[in-house]
Amino acid sequence: MPIHDQGYRHYAGQRARHGRAWWVIARAGVLERLRERRFLALLLFAWSPFVVRAVQAYLASTFPQASFLAPDVQTFRAFLDQQRVFVFFVTIYAGSGLIANDLRANALQLYLSRPITRVEYIAGKLLTLLIFLVAVTWLPAVLLVVLQVMFTGDTVFVTSHPYLIPAITLACALQVCVAACAMLAVSSLSRSRRFVAMLYAGIVLFTAAMDQALRLITGSRAWAWVSPQDTLAVLIDATFGMSTEPAVPVLVAVVLVAALIAVSIAVLARRVRAVEVVA
Amino acid sequence: MERVSVSYGRHAALRDVTAEFPPGAVGLLGPNGAGKSTLIKTLLGLLPPGSGRMRVLGHDVRDAPLAIRARVGYMPESDAHIPGMNAVTFVGYCGELSGLPRADAMQRAHEVLFYVGLGEARYRNVETYSTGMKQRIKLAQALVHDPDLLFLDEPTNGMDPKGRDEMLALVRDIATNKGINLILSSHLLPDVEFACEHVVVIDKGAVATQGPIAALKGTTGRVFELRVKEGGEAGGARFADLLRAEGIECHGDDSEVMRVFVPESRGSQLLFQLAARHGVQVRHLRPSVPTLEDVFARAVGEKDGGA
Numbered sequence: 001m002p003i004h005d006q007g008y009r010h011y012a013g014q015r016a017r018h019g020r021a022w023w024v025i026a027r028a029g030v031l032e033r034l035r036e037r038r039f040l041a042l043l044l045f046a047w048s049p050f051v052v053r054a055v056q057a058y059l060a061s062t063f064p065q066a067s068f069l070a071p072d073v074q075t076f077r078a079f080l081d082q083q084r085v086f087v088f089f090v091t092i093y094a095g096s097g098l099i100a101n102d103l104r105a106n107a108l109q110l111y112l113s114r115p116i117t118r119v120e121y122i123a124g125k126l127l128t129l130l131i132f133l134v135a136v137t138w139l140p141a142v143l144l145v146v147l148q149v150m151f152t153g154d155t156v157f158v159t160s161h162p163y164l165i166p167a168i169t170l171a172c173a174l175q176v177c178v179a180a181c182a183m184l185a186v187s188s189l190s191r192s193r194r195f196v197a198m199l200y201a202g203i204v205l206f207t208a209a210m211d212q213a214l215r216l217i218t219g220s221r222a223w224a225w226v227s228p229q230d231t232l233a234v235l236i237d238a239t240f241g242m243s244t245e246p247a248v249p250v251l252v253a254v255v256l257v258a259a260l261i262a263v264s265i266a267v268l269a270r271r272v273r274a275v276e277v278v279a
Numbered sequence: 280m281e282r283v284s285v286s287y288g289r290h291a292a293l294r295d296v297t298a299e300f301p302p303g304a305v306g307l308l309g310p311n312g313a314g315k316s317t318l319i320k321t322l323l324g325l326l327p328p329g330s331g332r333m334r335v336l337g338h339d340v341r342d343a344p345l346a347i348r349a350r351v352g353y354m355p356e357s358d359a360h361i362p363g364m365n366a367v368t369f370v371g372y373c374g375e376l377s378g379l380p381r382a383d384a385m386q387r388a389h390e391v392l393f394y395v396g397l398g399e400a401r402y403r404n405v406e407t408y409s410t411g412m413k414q415r416i417k418l419a420q421a422l423v424h425d426p427d428l429l430f431l432d433e434p435t436n437g438m439d440p441k442g443r444d445e446m447l448a449l450v451r452d453i454a455t456n457k458g459i460n461l462i463l464s465s466h467l468l469p470d471v472e473f474a475c476e477h478v479v480v481i482d483k484g485a486v487a488t489q490g491p492i493a494a495l496k497g498t499t500g501r502v503f504e505l506r507v508k509e510g511g512e513a514g515g516a517r518f519a520d521l522l523r524a525e526g527i528e529c530h531g532d533d534s535e536v537m538r539v540f541v542p543e544s545r546g547s548q549l550l551f552q553l554a555a556r557h558g559v560q561v562r563h564l565r566p567s568v569p570t571l572e573d574v575f576a577r578a579v580g581e582k583d584g585g586a
Contacts, residue, residue: 008394008457011387011425015378018345024375032363097362105406106359110420113323113353114376115345274325 021116025124030131033094042093043135046086050140053079054147061151071148073161076141077240080171084229086136087179092200094132095183097193098125099272104191112274122268126180133176141168163241171236178232178257185264188271204229221247231256283331285314285321292317294484296331300462304454306471306492307464308575309481315464316356318481319430322462323353336427349378352421356432356464358413360405366392367401370419377424384423391419395449411442418449422459429453429461435470443470450474472571480578487578496569503547505537506563507554518559525553530576536563538573 033039053075060070102108111121145165148157158164186200187193207227214223224230224247234246234253246253285293293314307315320326322335324344333340335347361369367388374384392401395415400408405416414434421429434450435443451474453459465471471478472492479489488495507518515535522529527549528540541549547564554561 007390008422008453009390010457011379011383013380013383015349015424016380018349018378021376024372028372101362105362106355106357107361109325109353109355110359110361110373111376112325113348113351113355114373115349115378116376117345274323275320 018115019120021114022120022124022127025111025121026127026131029098029125029128033128033132039093042086042089043132046083046090046136047140049079049082050144053144057144057148058151061148071144071157073164073167073240074242076144076164076168077171077236077242079141079144080137080168080175080236081233083137083140084175087133087175088201088204090132090136091129091179091183092197095129095180096187096197096200098128098184099187100190100193100196103188104193108272109274118269118272122184122272126184129180129183130176133180134172137175138169138172141172167239167241171239174232174235174239174257178228178260181261181264182228185267185271188268224248225252225256228256228260280318280322281332283321283333284329285317285326286329292484293321293328296481296484296486298479298486298489300460300479301477302460303477304451304460304475305462306475306478307462307481308466308468308471308478308571309487310466310579313466313481314484315466315481316432317484319353319432319462319464323348323351323430349424350426351428351430352424352426354417354421354429354431354434356436359417360413362406363404365402365404366397366408366416366419369405370416370423373420374423379424387423387425388419391422392416394422395419396445410437411439411446414438414442414446418446422453427460429459430464431461432464433466434463435465435467447473468571468575478571478574480575482579488574492571492574495574496571501541501543501546502567502569502573503539503541503550504563504565504567505539505550505561506535507537508560508562518554518557521557522550522553528577530573538567540569540573 053071056069056075057071059066060068102111108121112118142165145158145168149155182203183196183200186203187196190196190199208229211223211227211230214226215221224234230247231253234248234250235257237244237246238250238253248256280296280298283293283296284291296314296318307318309315317326321328322333322340324340324347328340336350338347340347361372364372367385370392371381371385371388374387375381379387389398389401392398395418397412397415397419400412405413408416414436418431418434421431431450435446438446447470450461450463454461454474463471463474476491476493477489478492478495480487507515515537516531519529519531519537522537522539527542530538539550541547547566550564551561553559
């Protein structure tokens with residue numbers, strides 16, 4: 001008699017209640033990506049500005065001659081601006097295949113024939129990307145604040161800038177949500193991960209180039225609304241209380257960003273289906 | 280299912296379908312494009328019906344699709360897998376998605392992969408699998424959470440004869456020895472006849488006939504294989520028309536051998552009498568047994584064409 005029969009047996013254990021599949025999907029997505037060395041290298045490289053800023057904070061707090069390097073709110077705003085390029089690459093690397101690969105492998109019908117709603121599926125995929133984007137934006141920014149407190153040995157910096165951490169959190173939330181929603185929507189448009197990557201990069205780079213060209217031609221900064229990145233920058237500036245005149249009114253930027261997210265959700269609602277109906 | 284209709288745009292895929300799937304193995308039989316896959320997807324709640332009511336495992340499909348999907352397994356017709364995973368990770372992941380705890384899902388993934396015959400290949404990436412192996416792993420992912428009901432959509436598609444036999448043996452074992460109800464969708468009559476006790480024949484989006492296979496086969500009276508000499512006053516095709524005119528059911532095939540259904544009360548003499556009356560030579564007459572093919576041919580109306 002075998003010690004353990006490797007045949008089919010009925011399952012007598014407990015089953016989880018509906019509604020936790022989004023976490024299963026996100027966890028699997030994160031673990032799959034972390035198995036790739038190239039992606040790990042990209043994540044590590046994305047932390048290089050953090051190292052530079054940490055050294056800057058250390059020098060400023062340790063050597064009086066370097067006090068001109070002391071970080072302020074502007075430093076953190078500039079840090080998040082530097083991270084934009086890593087947000088771009090991480091979004092493309094980790095996000096382009098999230099739905100496109102499932103479409104290529106006909107996996108949607110496997111997901112949605114289980115006790116999973118489309119919202120849970122999208123939430124799981126979105127969370128996968130959000131985790132990586134937060135890891136290269138919010139996490140290093142907040143760690144910088146913590147390091148600043150540790151290097152100076154007091155909490156004066158935090159108490160004198162009480163809105164800094166909320167501003168970092170809001171700015172990062174805007175940055176990662178827009179990038180993740182847009183990428184997920186683009187990823188649902190094709191079965192090819194490479195095509196999705198090129199399409200997303202094309203949209204981001206083309207709109208930025210359009211913005212720059214129109215600015216040069218017209219001499220007006222008002223064309224920032226053409227580029228989602230520059231529109232987002234207006235909102236992030238406002239979040240950090242930057243005193244510079246915004247390229248477009250903040251309210252307009254809010255509407256544009258909300259519209260971009262709404263369009264992304266609409267695309268996902270249309271494309272994420274177990275059955276592709278061609279009427 | 281009661282009067283269920285499903286449309287893709289203006290194309291009606293299911294028209295007023297009323298069917299009952301009793302416990303055990305039920306075959307869903309029909310030609311390509313008949314609406315079998317649409318029916319399964321509708322029962323899973325993946326396609327909303329335009330009208331009608333459906334209940335699966337006691338739940339209304341409109342009201343409780345998640346409760347239904349937690350208790351059913353679905354093996355789709357087309358190749359489907361989660362990219363980038365090996366077999367055991369893939370099947371375990373599917374178990375987790377169906378609500379199993381992670382450790383239990385992995386343990387069951389190993390067991391189910393052995394059961395479907397992929398035990399030795401369970402650490403290989405699914406994308407490297409052959410067509411037959413992909414069919415098996417689709418069955419494994421449908422079984423991993425121990426469903427009460429399995430939907431198998433063309434499970435033997437693309438398999439070689441040996442693999443096909445093994446798959447059908449698995450399907451029959453699941454239904455008979457493991458106590459799992461299943462609906463086997465196929466256009467292959469022998470597959471359904473081998474694995475199922477009941478059949479629902481569907482054609483052009485409507486149910487053509489349904490019931491226990493034995494009962495459906497038993498209603499056909501006595502069956503003969505008949506071949507007559509071509510030419511003369513009445514050729515084979517024409518003789519078939521003459522038989523039909525006499526109220527005798529007759530199906531032809533490519534080999535010119537007709538299957539003739541003579542009422543129980545009348546024997547082969549009737550055929551000889553008719554042949555003699557119309558000057559046709561009977562070259563081959565052999566008693567046969569009713570098959571599912573006869574049921575299918577009658578149900579989908581091939582008899583009208585006589586070919």
